[in-house]
Amino acid sequence: MTVFVRLRQPSRVIEVRGGRTARAVLMDLELVAEAHLVICNGALVPADTYLAETDEIEIRPVISGG
């Protein structure tokens, strides 16, 4: 099962294995939890949320350099 995940900077969509938590996906992508938020179907969710195939996921970086 795969889920599509939108990443930013630059904005793009990648495919990852689903059926696991957002935290596991973050770790897989080597993304630090403290520097990201997970948005599932337009709503903010905690990192222990399970990602299903039909979900629209965005992993949004929150760190800015300005």
Added chain:
Amino acid sequence: MSKCRSCGEPAVIDLARHNANFCAEHFLQLCRRQLRKAIDEFEMFDENDRILVAVSGGKDSLALWDMLIDEGFRADGLYIGLGIGDYSDASGVVTRAFAEQRGLTLHEVDLREAHGIDVPTAAYRSGRAPCSACGLTKRHLFDAVASEYGYDVLATGHNLDDEAAVLFGNTLRWDVEYLRRQAPVLPSRDGFGKKVKPLVRLTEREMAAWCILRGIDYIVEECPMAIGNRHLGYKTALNAIEETSPGSKASFYLGFLERMRPVIEQAVAHDPAVPCPSCGSPTGRSGEICAFCRLVASTSESEPVPVRMLLGKQARNVFDAQWGTSNDR
């Protein structure tokens, strides 16, 4: 699924530094409390003060403006068009929409219209780093607009991550003068207005979450000049520490304010500022025009420089993927 620490309803966010999860309502409440605590603890302003919020279209400044209005403060916005290509255009659109939807007053200064320069051109022609030219320009215009319209205080969206990263850099260099000046409140002196940072007790991640939960549309993509810069490197390092010891950023920065700053506060004397002979703004150099006027004088006559020309290889790749490769950007 994780539950809110306060009410047991499904959580929307995990906050490692509080070792807890929160629902939307209780997360927003926690943010409001941290905001209030900073405002009161550092005596930033009260309900009678007129506040000018420097807004960029990013999450922090829009969240700050929203929070201040939400808490009943009298806050207007100031947006500066820095001329950083498509990024500036997009951030201006977002900022104007935010103000319009809420019926708020937004002042705008377009750098090119008002002073004949933009950040990429001024940086390129003066040999300054883009963020240095930009920072000096913003500080100058914030002060000028706040004083022109008689605001009591200028508020910026600097959050805990920003302040911890700056502290980290100042400490790495043991820059005592910068350390002494690093405070959440700068009282007015020598013609400079009072400046405050009400978000110093809140993290970047919390401010992004605030925007999402409050339905605030902010510009998510980074300013192209920031890609891979040193400030970002410090933040990444601090977040790596935060991952293994949650709460480190807060104890590093808030501990500095509480225990270290009082020790060094008296250590360095400052020279009083005098008015710039050209624009009248206060400056440290007696008899000379201020740094902003110098920047304008030395670069406003020159051909505009596109953003891409200022980027290194890595930043250019990110920039091209985000905004396209056209050379006039």
